[in-house]
Amino acid sequence: MKKVIIAVLVSGVLLFVLSLGMFYASIYLLPSITAEYLSVVFRNSGRADWLYYLHPFILSIALKWFWERYKGLFKGPVLLRAVEVALVYGIVALLPVLWLTYSVIDVSLSMVITWLVYGIIESFAAGIVFAKLNP
Amino acid sequence: MKAITTILMALLFLHPGKPVTEKWVIEKNSSLYIEGKSNVTAFTCDVTEYLRLDTVVFYKEDKYQPSITIKGGLTININRFDCHQRYITSDMRKTLKADESSCLKIELLSIANFTARSGSQIIRGSVAIVLADVTKRMEVDFNVQLDDKGNLHLCGTRQILFSDFGLIPPRKLAGLIKVSEEINVRFRLVMRPVDTGMNKTLL
Numbered sequence: 265m266k267k268v269i270i271a272v273l274v275s276g277v278l279l280f281v282l283s284l285g286m287f288y289a290s291i292y293l294l295p296s297i298t299a300e301y302l303s304v305v306f307r308n309s310g311r312a313d314w315l316y317y318l319h320p321f322i323l324s325i326a327l328k329w330f331w332e333r334y335k336g337l338f339k340g341p342v343l344l345r346a347v348e349v350a351l352v353y354g355i356v357a358l359l360p361v362l363w364l365t366y367s368v369i370d371v372s373l374s375m376v377i378t379w380l381v382y383g384i385i386e387s388f389a390a391g392i393v394f395a396k397l398n399p
Numbered sequence: 400m401k402a403i404t405t406i407l408m409a410l411l412f413l414h415p416g417k418p419v420t421e422k423w424v425i426e427k428n429s430s431l432y433i434e435g436k437s438n439v440t441a442f443t444c445d446v447t448e449y450l451r452l453d454t455v456v457f458y459k460e461d462k463y464q465p466s467i468t469i470k471g472g473l474t475i476n477i478n479r480f481d482c483h484q485r486y487i488t489s490d491m492r493k494t495l496k497a498d499e500s501s502c503l504k505i506e507l508l509s510i511a512n513f514t515a516r517s518g519s520q521i522i523r524g525s526v527a528i529v530l531a532d533v534t535k536r537m538e539v540d541f542n543v544q545l546d547d548k549g550n551l552h553l554c555g556t557r558q559i560l561f562s563d564f565g566l567i568p569p570r571k572l573a574g575l576i577k578v579s580e581e582i583n584v585r586f587r588l589v590m591r592p593v594d595t596g597m598n599k600t601l602l
Binding site for chain 2: 284287291295296298299300301302303304306307308309312313314315316317
């Protein structure tokens with residue numbers, strides 16, 4: 265149990281740092297897409313801010329559960345297993361949700377694609393942590 | 400007796416004269432820009448076609464008055480602002496509370512004495528900016544110029560804060576995206592003289 269908690273925390277902190285890093289990178293690399301966050305469809309900063317900062321830990325817990333349940337299916341070296349986790353998460357979880365998001369919320373396709381890429385990168389990072397700490 | 404005569408003569412020659420008034424119409428090609436920036440991008444919102452036919456009256460009590468009093472100004476519908484980025488346009492309208500008070504007014508109050516001529520002159524004046532039902536009086540350095548057609552160009556820039564008007568600059572993504580408190584309001588008034596038979600020796 266202790267190993268599971270440590271893996272969740274390590275992965276959560278890593279995803280938190282990674283999400284901030286990717287956000288700041290996007291300011292410089294994709295400013296026009298990042299400016300879209302000023303759209304009225306996004307909530308203004310306020311009382312719900314903590315939910316945003318908690319999301320890496322929620323993702324970490326969800327991916328950890330998924331890893332424990334299906335890790336036997338992912339074989340091979342650490343990186344390969346992490347890539348498989350990332351692709352499964354991207355295809356099974358992200359793609360349908362983002363498809364739905366794009367169909368009903370006024371956000372650009374490029375922004376939705378960045379969310380898909382961010383999600384895949386984050387799950388890849390979590391996959392590395394889990395494959396290392398709880399193989 | 401001699402002293403009284405001297406005083407009367409002095410009053411006669413130093414009489415300040417009649418009040419002087421001039422009326423000008425704000426032309427359609429007047430414009431107003433709001434420039435702001437966030438930690439992601441800078442943006443400019445503008446209204447480049449002024450649709451109201453407002454008039455501006457320059458008034459001077461006497462020729463020794465150090466400044467010209469002005470009545471009138473620019474009224475802009477915030478819903479006509481275009482920030483050239485769809486997302487920012489809608490967000491700026493919301494931030495400026497366009498639903499509650501749709502007008503941004505720049506009321507000209509006074510300007511230091513100047514002579515209308517073709518070369519540009521920097522003249523200090525004061526304006527009242529009305530935004531979101533809050534009025535702020537501010538000093539502005541006007542760039543004043545008379546063109547070949549006799550139209551007067553009055554340009555001014557003033558930095559204001561959202562908080563001056565009780566407005567909160569947008570912050571998104573849990574505060575990761577912040578719009579800066581300062582915005583620049585830049586306006587260019589093109590004014591045509593109105594021939595009303597009034598005394599036209601003011602400018």
